[in-house]
Every structure is written in structure tokens, then in C-alpha cells.
Amino acid sequence: MFVKLFSTPNHYYCLDVNKDEFLELSFASYQYLAQILNGEEVKTMPPEEILDLKKAGYLSEKSNVKKVKHAITDYLEEFLERKLSRIILQVTQNCNLRCKYCIYSEEHSIMQRSHSSKNMSWETAKAALNFLWEHSVDSSSINVGFYGGEPLLQMPLIKQVIEYSKKLFKGKKLTFNMTTNGTLLDEEKILYLQEEEISLMISLDGPKEINDMNRVFVNGTGTYDTVMKKIELMREIAPEYAKKLSISMVIDPQNDFDCINSICLGKNDVDKLNILPSIVDKGYDGEKTVSSDIYRWKSRYEGFLAILSYLGRYEKEKVSPIALASINSEIERRFEVETSRLFEVDTPSGPCIAGQMRLFCNVEGLLFPCERVSENSKAMCLGTLDSGFNIDNAKQLLNVGALTSDACKECWCFRYCMLCCKKADSGQGTLDAAVKLSYCSESKGNAYHKLMLYLLLKEINVDYLPQMRYRVQKGEDIV
């Protein structure tokens, strides 16, 4: 039967995968379905409720999906021709840091490029902007991102790009953003970035003892003190701009969560910034990321407090901003996404529209679906600025679901799977089904966790979290 069972302390449910609907069940029906799913021989008659649901078209035996194909496939060429709105420029491959987990570090990246001194030339940057202009006829908003290596090493190029973009995209809403390690910020750069309203994200992994374990200069010394001084300088000379700063926090879940979180306890006011946590990516080391028990326990507890604070039952100020940020995205994603039944031709949810969402252009003018995939992988390359998009490759990346279609068609997680082409990269220039399938249990675990949260919140009548959060922020009593 194509269902997935869920139980909360109060209720029993099954997710009818074909219809993408949750059905609340009696305990007897739940048990009956559990026995069937476990392959046990069931000698009793199905409960009345099960028979009624079947009559109503629920609880079908087989998946509706006959073929895995992304709905955009036949229009992808047009999408890439007219609907781009964003480009991320790798302005340099050089970096003044040698973070120990860096995907570009020589000892780690078996599948990624290594650190190098290559910079993007003005000719390439200009060609990338022209490429975006030519392929964004239907887009009224344009975003240009600066990425590295360390982009602040290429300030003159960045200024040229900004000046040229302002002329080129006149009439469209134009925004810029930059991801930086922050160590090279100075007064002049801060004031320039403020003037141009560049949305800035600085990397900082936690308090000094955590940050400096991994985030080090080329000579091996920690970067914490330098970065904090730069943030303080920004607060001094550009206080309004500093308030908009985001902190990218790469978390190594081998560490103690409380220790990582201690940076958010008011001492340095980092908690007043927008913290965007992510877990260290070891995929291109050929490894899986493993959490320590102490990290898991404490982060789950903080996650629980974060939910309580959403419900107005706990003071938000006392909850870890890291946990709040994680829960934010988890809750809102489910509540904002419309449910959608499975169609005969369908694709597991998750993958972006390769190239259209966050086109990445490296120093040499090679194009990739985003900055997170391997630049060494032919399978990930979407083409070049000179030759344009390689539509066949783009279609393959978009249709990474088809690679594992037999497993996906029968998978309860079909609508909630977030595995994209990056997770199928063999490192040998091909997409590999076995590599992708090795991430399935992680993907299903994440989906299960989100759906449980959704059910629990539904049970207490929380129907529309973003709206509720707005009311909490405004100080309204919602309980």
C-alpha cells in the first residue's frame, strides 16, 4: 500500500502518498496498516474505516507515477533563454584563509578544485553580465553575487562589475550580495559596500575556541579576533548597515552545540545578527557528516524550545538563534508549500531548475547550477559563456530524479525529497544512481522530521505560521 504511517502522542495518521494528504486514523486502522506495511499476514477483516477510505479512492496499492520526468523539461531551453535573474560570479579562486573543512583545500577535496591564484578577468566578468542580460528578458529583478575564494581580494573588479551592471540593467530592480570571510574589510570597503547596498554575509563558526579550530589564516592562526574587530568597526562607522549583516555559520556537529551557541548569548551581540547555520559539507571528501551525541541531544532540545517560542510559550530571546533559524526554514517550508498529488509523469521534489535559480560562473567562464557543486565535474557543467548553455546537460541535471526512477516511483518521500544533482555526482564526470541512493535515508529522515512537526502544529491549530510569527513579533497575544 502506498502510504506512510505517522503517530503523535495524541493521534494516528497515514500519509496517502499518491494524494499527498494526511488521513487521521483510529488505532485499529493504524495497526492494520502497520501490519500490512511490515509484510505480516493479516487474518482479520480490514476495519470499516479502511474500507470506507478505499471506496473514497484513498489507500491505493501502487504509485501513480509511471514516469519520472521534470515538468519543466520541455520548456527548459526557453527558461534558460529568457528567465534568468541571478548570477554568482567567482571573482577569484584565491583565498587568504585555509579553513580546515574548506571544500577547496588540497587535503580534503578529492572531487573539487583546489585553492589557486586564478582571478576572474574584467573581460570574463563583463561577458557574464552580458550573458545574464541576454538571458533575462522576462525578469524584472536581477541579482549579482560575488563569491570566491575570498571576493574582497578582487575589490577593483567588483567595483567595475557594479558600475557596469547599473548601466546594463537600468529599469530592472538590481541587487548585489557577497559572501566573504570578512578579514579584509576596512573602513573604505565597508563604506563602499554600504553605499552600494551590497547584502553582506560574513562567515563565523561560533566563539573563538570553535571558530579558530577550523577558520584559520594561511599561517594557521585563528581568524576570530580579526573578524570580530571588523564587525565592531562596521558597527562603529556604518551602524545601520551592520544591522543588516548576516553570519554564515558552518557547524561541525562533532562539537558541543552549547559551545557553538555560546557566541549567541549576548557577549558580542552576534545574536542580534541574522545567523544562517549550515552543517559542514563533507560530500566532496567522499564522506558523510556525522553528529556527536552531545550535539544531537542539545540541538534537538533547543529545537524544541524554538518551537515553543514560535507558539508564544517561551521567550524567543532565551532560545538559540541557531535553532530558531533552522526551525524557521523547516516550519515555513511545509506550511507555505501547497500539497500536490502525484501525477503519472512527475519528479521527486527538491532540485532547483538547474541554471535558472542561481547560475554560477567560475573564473574561466564555465557555468554551473550553483556555487556548491564541483567545478571539476563535467556532469555538473551547464556550458560556457562562449558556447552558451549545454541544454542536454542541463536537462540531465534537472532530471536527476530519473536516474533513480525505480526507487523514487515507489518512495513515500517522493514529494518531500530534497536530493539534487549534487548528491548524485560520482566525481568521475557522471551522475551515479548508487551515490544518490546512498543519501536516501538522510532525505527520508529529514522529511519525516518536518512532517511530524507539521502534524504536531496542526493538532494545536497552528495553520499559518508566517502570519503567526508576524503577530508574535508585533507583541500580540496569540495563545
Ligand code: SF4
Ligand atoms: S574563507 Fe572560504 S574559501 Fe577561504 S579557506 Fe575558508 S572556506 Fe575556503
Ligand code: SF4
Ligand atoms: S545545491 Fe542542488 S538544489 Fe541547491 S542550488 Fe545547487 S544544484 Fe540546485
Ligand code: SF4
Ligand atoms: S529518498 Fe531516494 S528513493 Fe526517495 S524520492 Fe528521494 S532519491 Fe528517490
